[in-house]
Amino acid sequence: MSERLNHLLVLPRLRIQNANAISSPMTWGFPAMSAFIGAIQALERNLPDETRLIFEGVGVVCHRIEPQVTEGGVIKSFHLTRNPVDKSGNTAAIVEEGRAHLEITLLIGVGSEGEDLGSFESRQALARQIFDQVQGMRIAGGSVMPAMGEKRYRPELISFDDNEDKRKKQWNRLRRRLLPGFALVLRDDRLRAHTEALKAQDANATALDAWLDLSRLNHECHVTVDENDKQQVEWQVRRPFPGWLVPIPVGYGAISDLYQPGEVANARDPNVPFQFVESLYSIGEWVSPHRLRNPDALMWFVENDLERGVYRLGNDYAQTQFEEE
Structure with missing residues (x-):
């Protein structure tokens, strides 16, 4: 995202029931960020004609996640539903679906297309209108539950001041509202x-080896010898980088040519071009909002390269967070 945010829509403490917890063929837990990008795109398309806003990116702060899995033990399994019998009276097959209950705050970068965002009253009216509209949506495959009506969790459309000191004060005030919680950001730099x-250790190592190494906890044995020649064994967890790093899907990469509409049978929409793709992966980091220096650091946006067949998401956390250092 080349330009910094001027307006930020805050939709606080959205409770989502039964969100999709299987974020890709290789990861599970928190939904993929592409699900939230899709949600704000659907929200933008369904805005009333008189609401002339452009959504330019989304940030997500997770306050609570409750995976619907069995408790206890090392290996966990998802709670699955028993579907009704099929038309022949036989038991329908069980399709594994992972679900999780979430409580999140959505932060949407907003651009104005002729909309008056100068007055506080007009901004708050828009924020309340969009917040009410979100209550009837599905986000990440889950249902948005009705708001609890707590006054401290009110939606807000913030217009950041051009003065840098005032802008920092506005962001500091918002950061306190986002606690406790964690924001997911992109750490491509850690993976590289x-x-x-x-x-440097093995010339045959690949990015996949690095991704797998960062995705797990590596226990290493350290042996020390004391002054009496007695060995002491200590197991330690090796972490190449500090922070809460997690494997995440970041989009899709093409594995076929781009077919014209109608060329591929049984496509979901026969009126648009079709291309076979596979998931792209990177490393993300959960960061407490109070550590973010500016709102741009948590925003995710679409960063496609159509010539290479890459459809992926970007996030400028590494650039914006450390550019002053």
């Missing part, structure tokens, strides 16, 4: 750095 570190 760890890939280079592994290649």
